[in-house]
Amino acid sequence: MPRGECVHSHDAPTPARDTAHQVSPDTWRLVHTHRPADSERARLESLFALANGMLGVRGGLEESRSPTQGTFLTGVWERTPIEYHERFPGFARSTDTRIPVADGTRIGLRLGETPVDLDEGEWLAFEQALDLRAGCLQRTLRWRSPTGVTLQIDAERIVPLHTPNLLCIRYRVTSIDYSGPITLESALVANTAAATQGDDPRIGTRLDGGLSITALDSDQTLASICQRTQNSHIRLASGQRHRLREPGLSFTRAIIEDGQGAQQHYSAELHPGQSVMLEKYVAYAWSHPESSDTEAHLLDAVAASLERALAQNFDAHHADQAKACDAFWREAELMIDGDPAVEQALRFNLFHLLQSTGRDGNGSAAAKGLTGEGYEGHYFWDAEAFVLPVLALTSPAQARSMLEYRVNTLARARNHAREMNHPVGALYAWRTISGDECSAYFPSGSAQYHINAAIAFAIRFYVDATGDTDFLVRGGADVLFETARLWHHVGYYNPRRNNAFCICQVTGPDEYTALVDNNYYTNHMAQQHLRYAAVVAAQLAQDKPQDYARIAAAIDLSEKEIASWLAAADAMYLPVDPTLGIFPQDDDFLDKPRLPATHSNELGHRPLLLQMHPLTIYRHQVCKQADVLQAFVLAGNAIDKDSKRRNFDYYEGVTVHDSTLSASTFSIVASEVGYADKAYRYFLGTLRVDLDNLHGNTSHGVHMAAMAGSWLALAWGFGGMRAMNGHSAFAPVLPAAWRGYRFGVRWKNSHIRVSVGKDRVEYTLTEGAPTEILHHGQPLTLRVGQPLSAPLRASASQSLKGLLFKGVIFDLDGVIADTAVVHHAAWKQLASEIGIPFDDAIGERLKGVDRRSSLDILLEQTSHAFSEDEKETLATRKNNYYRQQIEHLGPENLLPGARHAIESVRRAGLKTALASASRNAPLLLERLGIADLFDYVVDANHIRRAKPDPEIFLAAARGLGLAPSECLGVEDAAAGIASIHSAGMKAVGIGHAQALAGADLLLPSVAAFDISVFTT
Structure with a gap:
């Protein structure tokens, strides 16, 4: 974002500008210190959002009536029919849209009979800070009214990580020079509408239905709202209660606003130097679609949650939250020596991954997390390809929860495979909430069969990293086998290519090249998928024969079919272009002309898909994001560095990076092939996507996969971490801009700290049994209390x-x-x-x-x-x-x-x-x-x-x-x-x-x- 508009920590610079004479940021706090302009409020609401995987609350001010302030629940979404002028078999029939629920952040002020409008007064001092260590949003404002009276407002906000349905707020108003009555108007606001779609299809939706209010109530103890979606038939109840912490503040009245919400007012006499403080607790309860839960049952659940919340004060909730965050930061062990702004940005990104990913198996990691309405709250392949690997190494329980969501929606994936004319197997929806396909444009939606392989990769990575084979017998193997068997119904042995196994008419990660034959990424990942599925079948048959027999019988899986998986994998068509020495992205990609420079992406970060007809893009050799290179990152251990380098050189020249997923992949591969400067430049591109609003749409929510990509670029790129034959392998390098760095990973019930310095790297086992790792291919055995130091580079001579x-x-x-x-x-x-x-x-x-x-x-x-x-x-x-x-x-x-x-x-x-x-x-x-x-x-x-x-x-x-x-x-x-x-x-x-x-x-x-x- 332009200088002067940025969210900063004491003027922390963005990496793109000169850092001389800048004050280093507090790497644990993201701070904004000037009055938000109208144009930046929505972006700040995204950056300062709080969540816990099920409940997300954007970071607007309590007194604000911002139309983009919102609260979201993973389980509350609406279903809208997709309208086609011409509908054909298999087209998605409806879309799921996560919609705003009743927002409990609102606390209005009234001095005497005059409502306070902060926009009309003078802001003498302001600071809004996201405390990453404690998981708390803090804000202080010294404000002078148009009549000349001065107040100080201090607010703190928590969305507890281990209480899925609760919002906690502590709100204090202090008089500097005001004497008179003050009223705090605490509200549950239920009339927030979902964002409507404009010219950018990535933002908003054409919603049919939404939440309607079915009951409103407010009294001295509780204000509550009951709502129901029209089409998905989800019921929702929300309620608020308060703890009065200062003497003199007392309940004055309850208000019900038809069609809008409910309020509870608290008043006191305020004099200079005195304060009034309110603790506010908001709880939610919701039903699954078509469930029999009644409003009464949901209201009882809300009341019980609020009673538990009030059993301890805000300080106790704050301490519990800080403890939960501290456990995560001990796992992450993150440090950058020499660039506090980078350290702060990495912590900020990791914090959003921690708080926006589900924990109960009923949701995953949406493209925008729980921070906004971008992409309608949908889950895509990047949840498994980018977010899950980070969590598998830092918060394994959340990674398992993400995979359990796929297990829980396997039946939907089977149905989708039938919709796509496949008689057996499962095809996961390209974009979804419920598990049903929500993409109306099939060339870049349903055609992306590679989502099956991404889920298989995630299962493999999770099991390798954790050793959790129990997950396989509790649904993971079913997913792996059902998705693997689909490749035989998409691909075939092509006699015109020496009976190589070919996969036709699919779209790879590069959505600017749709409906192609033999997309390299898809073929390569399908090959790895088929081989791993066969390995898991053999392992389960040997180690857990009864479980394997049950799984195989349930899906009619035979040894003959497993043998066919291996045969297809061995025959997979993965050609090398003889002239360029690279892997063609697909059969026709290299035959197309490059996109003329006059048609390049010259409008900042407005992607080509918003400038051109899709066919214009498809006719050219231009990539939205990494495609071939993505295969190297996820499954490229057997590919030599020279091949990776040639492909990097070629595809860098035709990639416009319109996707925020792209930069991290280029960074990781650049690190591996020795392009240190490019690796660091691409790393900065994924690190600050949201902090600097690099793609111009952070106002609609942060970019979860780009945030994950920044950590992957650190650990997989600079740290050279890979999974090798059941071991964690490292090949670290040190970026020239740093004096050193550190990160931690959890590997099979052990915790490893990797500390990289100028000339050496130190590996420390902080917890767990003796563990063998690889350093530049050489085995090292780590033991608790015995750090091992090794040269930063292997002895190349x-x-x-x-x-x-x-x-x-x-x-x-x-x-x-x-x-x-x-x-x-x-x-x-x-x-x-x-x-x-x-x-x-x-x-x-x-x-x-x-x-x-x-x-x-x-x-x-x-x-x-x-x-x-x-x-x-x-x-x-x-x-x-x-x-x-x-x-x-x-x-x-x-x-x-x-x-x-x-x-x-x-x-x-x-x-x-x-x-x-x-x-x-x-x-x-x-x-x-x-x-x-x-x-x-x-x-x-x-x-x-x-x-x-x-x-x-x-x-x-x-x-x-x-x-x-x-x-x-x-x-x-x-x-x-x-x-x-x-x-x-x-x-x-x-x-x-x-x-x-x-x-x-x-x-x-x-x-x-x-x-x-x-x-x-």
Whole structure:
């Protein structure tokens, strides 16, 4: 969000702006300290929302009459028929919409007979703070009325994590200079309407029905409301009671407002220095659809809840909440050394995951949690693919609850499979609350069969992380088997592709490419799904034969069918494009033209789906989010890093990141393949989606999967955590912006703390039996009280020892000589002459990139369209500036140790080559006095594709007459390391670990290069 509008903690900066002279935030408190503008109130209500997995309360002020303030219950939703001009078999018939229930946050003020309107007065001081450690929303306001009297209002709010239906508020008003009567008007407001759909289909709905009031009551003790939905037939009761904490405050009257709600008023005489304080408790009870629960029964439940709530005061509730939160934070063990704003943001994101995910098996993690009305409160695949892995490692009981929701809706998934013409098996709804499909647009809805595989992945990850095989026999295996058997009814053995198992007409995670054949993500995840289902069947048959026999008999599962799963998995069609060396996203993706730049997403974060007809998008090679890369994150342990790197390079160029799910996936894969700078940049993109309102729709609720993605980018990305053969495996790296970091994970009843520093990582088992982990593939056994320290990076030189290299291929700039400053000066001079801004960030992007590609990067900063002739003229002009400067270079400009390193290779009898993106490489070698040390030189004049494409290193190997595997590459840039690996060579990185994490051997400078150290 723009500077000056942001939610901050004592002016904590967003990562995108300069952090100099900024005050560090309190990483446990998110604070807003200026009067909210009308345009930002809804966004703040989302950020400051409280929830407990069943009840969610947006963070509006008690006195506010904001139309976007709302309260939600996971179990209260309405069903609305979907209207089609043309309806075909299998189309979703209705949609579920979570709707606002009676809001109990409202407390109005009256001074004498005059109602207080805070918007009409002067705000002398204000602070609203979300206390992440204690799970409490706090607010203080010093306000001067238009008549000149001054009050201070202090409010605290809790939605207890372990009381599913309760809201607690403590509200105090202190007179600074007012004398006279004051009334606190505590209300239950029941006339909040669901948001209506505008131009953005992600927000709001065309609701048919909704909640209607069936009973209202209010007296000195209790105010209550009964409501009922029209179509889903859910009954709801809500009620409020109060504790009076200050002398003089007493009940004055009860009000019933037909069609609006109920109120209870409390009055007192107030004088300067005196306070009045009210504790307010609001409880809810609701029925399941079509249940026989009566209003009387629900009102009794509300009354009982309020009686229990009043048995202890607000301080006791606050202490219980803080204790529950503390238990979670002990599991998370989160710390970032060197960037408190990042630490605060990660804690904020984790807090929303903790509070917005269900605990009773009747709900999951909605796309917007319980913080707003975005996406109608629906559950999608990201609940299992993003949110559940975080909770499986930090709050396993909640992860199990999410899976129990899928077990409880298995019958609905079976019905949906029949609607989609599948005679057996189960297909989970793409978007849903009740379990029924709610997507009216099937190409990007029901066609996303990969949701079955996401649920299977979640089951596997949960069981691996917790060892909870009991879940499998209590419904988990039924889900796994029923969803697995569906793949045989979607896919088939294709004789035109050598009888490979193909899956046609589905949509993968990239919704900008719909109804395709052989979506890579879907095929890959289906393969893993089928294999895991077969493994679980074999394990249960061996370990729990009676349970397995019961499950198999109930669904008519045979050994023959299980064998067919394995056969389909082995034959799964997963091609590699022979030209690009990447996995095609689908059969036709690479044949499409790229989306022209003029049609790119130029309107901030307004996605293409709101700018273009779907067919226009489908006809182009453009991705809404990570697709192939998502398969690497969820099930890519067997895919080599070079393949991942090539795919990352390719798909990064065609992905517009219109989905908030995308950045975390790119960050994790970038970390794995050694693109440290990109990993961190994408990490910031998922970290601050809501704090900085990066996609412009936080006002409709926070983005749960993006929040989960920020933790995954930390633990799976920077921490390198994976599940490997039943063990937790780590391969940590340290982002350059930090001095260190820490996170905790729960693994099979043990708790592991991972503390990463500059050079080493320490693993500590804080609880549990001795546990074996993997550090860069090496086993370590952890015991309580015995922390183990290991080098941050594995000894890459060990992987090079004994290899029979016959040639070494050196990069020029940054390895042999530092001519980057010369290039930088030449580009900066050209940029100045044509009026384009040039800074160090652009200069960094130009390192190791050929002249024309560098020019294209530079011209991204201008809207002027240059012709090809004009571009050639500009490139020539820059080259002239460069050549003028290198004429003054000499041997003294060699980097220390460079000549010795090259000569050592020749003395060892190995061949030498140069691979430089500079077209002036031969001239440079002459000026540096080392031209005679190279057997072959490849520069930009000899290649068509720049690094990270492997062409330049492959050309150097051919020039030396060697196979790529016989060559060793030496580079100082991440793109160069990627180029070397893509060519099938080992790579030595010269420079910083953070930038070159993918290198097989990392050296601080070329002076440390000694070929004999790792070849003997």
